[in-house]
Amino acid sequence: MRGHLQTESTTTMASTRKRTRASSSSSEDSDADTGLNNSTNAPRKALKVFEIRDLVTQLRAECGSELPRLSARHDVSKLVEKYKSLEPFKDLVNDPDFDRQWKLLFGYATRPKNITLADSTQILNNFLENGHVVTFFEGFPKKARRAIDYYVSEKKTPNSTVADSGKLRKQFTTDPDAEIYRKKADADRDRFARELQAFNDNNQERLSEPQKEYIRQRIRNLAVKADGTTKRPRKSRKTAFDWYKDLNAAEFADLPEEKRDRKLLKKYNKLSEAELAIFEKLAGNKKSE
DNA sequence: ACGCTTCGAGTTCTTGTCCG
């Protein structure tokens, strides 16, 4: 999930700019665009608190079992669409100002002085039991860096722009030295797997079941990658025998692959030194063309 | 499909503090 709360890289580049909150939109008076951007100076619509309160009550009554599975960002209008009993709220939720109003009220409601300890412990509890939330816990290992990340951070200069970094990413795919960075990434993946296991072992009694399962799954995924059994960029480095097979594609073509390979391998092993050398050379020679 | 990664500069959101 998102960043670790663990301190570290807090880029403190204190913005020195002064900004008067109300006039931030000076230049974009295009009231048209999205429809929901009433320029900041325009009079705000009055909050429809009565209606929103009724909506909240209805939502909880009608969709109670569904709500825990939906993100707070879930489009409320979808629910209103779905349940007939919520029909009276259609106008309310389709109002372009609805999102702002909902958010604003939510802001008031969640001011510290307005919520009880019961509220906050409930919210924290829901959150802290989640599997993926284990990534927030102190000591959770830092995610493995990928080859391309090593590549970009090594190649960029102090003046690199975001566009440059995009170019570097493209460049990475064709750089013959990419293997160097893949090795680094492999090493870091191993490090991540080891640390995950250690974290898991050291915190058995403190982790929730979903969290243990989450870690197990992450470790499983990493193991799969290490086997090369994923569809990660094929090395496309053909072996000498691969070259031989390709050049003799017609041979035993009617046999199942496994049998065919065995037969071909036998023939291959009987090749003369000179012939073998040719295929070895092909294999060692990256640019097959 | 979504989100994370690289980078910096600029923008927007959040939150603590001040004051009427």
Place this chain on the structure above:
DNA sequence: CGGACAAGAACTCGAAGCGT
């Protein structure tokens, strides 16, 4: 107490690719 403000956090933009 709540509105206004400032500080600082967090997101955004671009591009691309990989991981979950």
